[in-house]
Amino acid sequence: MLGDDFLHERQLAILNMVANSPKINVSSLSKELGVSQVTIRQDLRTLENNGMLKRFHGGAMPVSDDDMMKRLSFNFEVKTAIAQEAASLVNNGETVLIESGSTNVLLAVELAKKSNITIITNSAFISRYISGMNNVKIILLGGDYQHESEVLVGPLTRKCLKEFHVDKVFIGVDGFSPNTGFTCVNLMRAEVAHAMAEQADKVIIVTDSSKFNMLGVASQLQAEDVDMVITDTNISAKDLDILKSFDIEVRSV
Incomplete structure (x- = not known):
């Protein structure tokens, strides 16, 4: 289940950035959104657990070429x-x-x-x-x-x-x-x-x-x-x- 912080603009921004990039790394997300890499990793873990994206070492990518995410x-x-x-x-x-x-x-x-x-x-x-x-x-x-x-x-x-x-x-x-x-x-x-x-x-x-x-x-x-x-x-x-x-x-x- 997603926590209340899912509705913060940060999580929506992460999904938007991941959907527009074949692969994006944690450091880029951290710099763009102005939060720590630890926070970004926590967000990515939560979003992956709910099927919104797929993590790889050091970053994230779209879970698929899903029509809705595009x-x-x-x-x-x-x-x-x-x-x-x-x-x-x-x-x-x-x-x-x-x-x-x-x-x-x-x-x-x-x-x-x-x-x-x-x-x-x-x-x-x-x-x-x-x-x-x-x-x-x-x-x-x-x-x-x-x-x-x-x-x-x-x-x-x-x-x-x-x-x-x-x-x-x-x-x-x-x-x-x-x-x-x-x-x-x-x-x-x-x-x-x-x-x-x-x-x-x-x-x-x-x-x-x-x-x-x-x-x-x-x-x-x-x-x-x-x-x-x-x-x-x-x-x-x-x-x-x-x-x-x-x-x-x-x-x-």
């Missing part, structure tokens, strides 16, 4: 700002649905800093990532396990979702267009995202602005089904106007 490191600071804005919408004691995706991983980290939060998710990665935080309850939905992204999908996942109703759901996307709405690269994950939206009063998309230049193969949600989009300030004026034309509240950070 996406987590891309636009890391932007995604963190988006996650913090999304977390500000959630009150202590609230239960929320969180779909898979790199920004949602960071959202879960922010929510775990609050008091008495319950997170319902189909992401085994998220569940594992914040497993050591005692002030957050995690409900992991059942279903068919997709190894690369560590998510659960399929009919059983959708059936489990019908047992819950929440005020807010947070969904990540892979693309958007006015005609197709919000899209995903995986059909089964798109189906789960749609099922989650049906069980929430407020549907919130969390995504960096790069996704507005992309298009996934599977439709997740029509624009009319979305209440809010939280993104970064690099979103184009055109995309901003399109979202607002669908009465979507947009928060850019």
